Amino acid sequence: MASPLRIAVVGAGPAGIYASDLLVKSGVDVRVDLIEKMPAPFGLIRYGVAPDHPRIKGIVKSLHRVLEQEEIRFLGNIEVGKDITVEDMREYYDAIVFSTGATDDRDFQIPGHDLDGSHGAGEFVGFYDGNPNFSRDWDLDAEKVAVIGVGNVALDIARVLAKTADELRVTEIPDNVYENLSRSRIKEVHIFGRRGPAQVKFTPQELKELDHSPTIEVIVDPDDIDYDEASESARREAKAVDQVCQILEGYAMREPKEAPHKIYIHLFEAPVEILGEDGKVAGLKTERTELDGAGNVTRTGEETTWEAQQVYHAIGYRPEGVEGVPYDENESVMPNDGGRVLDGPGGEAVPGLYATGWIKRGPVGLIGNTKSDAKDTTAMLLEDHEAGKLEPAPKRELQDILDRLAQSDVAVTTWEGWHRLDAAERAAGEAEGRERKKIVEWDDMVKHAGPEYHI
Structure with a gap:
């Protein structure tokens, strides 16, 4: 046989x-x-x-x-x-x-990319998701931060930065993440994309959920709502594109929400340079772009400097x-x-x-x-x-x-071991009235899920 x-x-x-x-x-x-x-x-x-x-x-x-x-x-x-x-x-x-x-970040090669306070998206995601390969501590001693990129990861980063620690406490975040977030001084998060509303890579649900927190107001400049012929065609051909455009239009036209934390979505702004002072991020310089009729953009030469003490680049993984x-x-x-x-x-x-x-x-x-x-x-x-x-x-x-x-x-971990690790995380969460609290240390995970179980 x-x-x-x-x-x-x-x-x-x-x-x-x-x-x-x-x-x-x-x-x-x-x-x-x-x-x-x-x-x-x-x-x-x-x-x-x-x-x-x-x-x-x-x-x-x-x-x-x-x-x-x-x-x-x-x-x-x-x-x-x-x-x-x-x-x-x-x-x-x-x-x-x-x-x-x-899990690695794609290279982001603009002047100032290596300043203290310039981070790849994967670094921060690894931190707040308790990945044992990433840092346990995160400096959030900034009031204004910039997020470069217009995909769902950029939205995730902006939302986590803008929410209060107590809002996230009900999730599976480990104690070190909660403690770091509770010290956050962030008041404004600015998301930058170089093209227009019909070209962003957000999904409608993610974009809509960005504003669900009572502590967050999402703001879009009405001047950033612009479409060329290719953009209008993209809206007609894809329901999701049209929904995203409608959500962005809604953010641009509504009355102020007056929440304590603001997320600004800036379109038609291409990053030019991360500005520094004493080796640390102090701002971001962008150049205004405009649609070329085919859904792409050209640069206008008009530059703007934005105050920021941290920059997160969410331009893709490698x-x-x-x-x-x-x-x-x-x-x-x-x-x-x-x-x-x-x-x-x-x-x-x-x-x-x-x-x-x-x-x-x-x-x-x-x-x-x-x-x-x-x-x-x-x-x-x-x-x-x-x-x-x-x-x-x-x-x-x-x-x-x-x-x-x-x-x-x-020390090979197994499916049976995963059940033990899963049970341990759920028990830790239940003790605090939540579904799960993630175990983050590599050795602790192996102790639960590995061949020699002594917990």
Whole structure:
């Protein structure tokens, strides 16, 4: 009797979980090891979504059901390329799917980008989401801050900065995040985008929720509501674009709300320079732009200086490569043909290696986009299996990979361990009248979720 197809999926965020689910439901006899660098699963959902978004975090429930399937085994606290090489993994798996996502910030190269107080979005998201790879402390001794970027991450950052600590206390934020936010002096958050209302990347729900807090007033200058022919066409062709434009128009036309914290959305302002004083951020210089008729903008030469003591650039994430796997530095992805990893851009397929999610297509799109990504990638993998293109791994027992990791002294966390960690976080939250309080220290997570449970 032939043994099941043995597949490793590296990265236990939504992309990896969707790929694992599709493989199991394909009709092919398959066993999937979902291998994750962090001690806990769920990737972007756990460490990339703002804590006051329980609606989005509800996706965890569906991901949870996938991981309950007996054909899928979660193995956490394993860094591929460090704890085990990709070449070694080929001894245990017929194919490897990379779904490693992105947490690093894309480079933001304008003068002053390296001043004290200039931060990438990923740094701050990692802080408030309790990612153990990021700082436990955050300086919020500023009254005015600038956020560069017009996507949902920019909205998340602006909202978290503008809300009071007590408003966020009901969420899963750990104590260190609450304590830092409670010391915040921020009164104004200014969001900057270089194009107009029809070109922003906000989703309607996120933009609407920005104003739900009684402590926040969202302000848009009526002069920033402008459309050219391409913009009007974009509104007609996409309901979401039209909804975003209507929401921005509503913010621009309404009476003042008189809330203590203000979020200003500035459109048609292209960042030129982060201004400094004594090595610290002191302001932001922008140049006014105008629509060119085709939905793009040209610069007008009119510059404005805005007071700010901090600048956050939310211009996108940058996926990291995996040692031993081809990586395209220019595009910040694994070169691929839509699923199969290539030996270089436009090169030949590397047998048995596949990519899905942000490491495949770059950090664009919503969580739901990873489903179609995973479908394409897994279809290619199964097509290659059917054609006999996958080299069978010589070591095929489930225990084999665990024995190998034990040799490297890796404390592997498990799905059963996740249930213990989950229960501990829920118990900590329940004691304070909230659903969960996140455990943030790496070693503490491993103590709960690892092989030797002594808590």
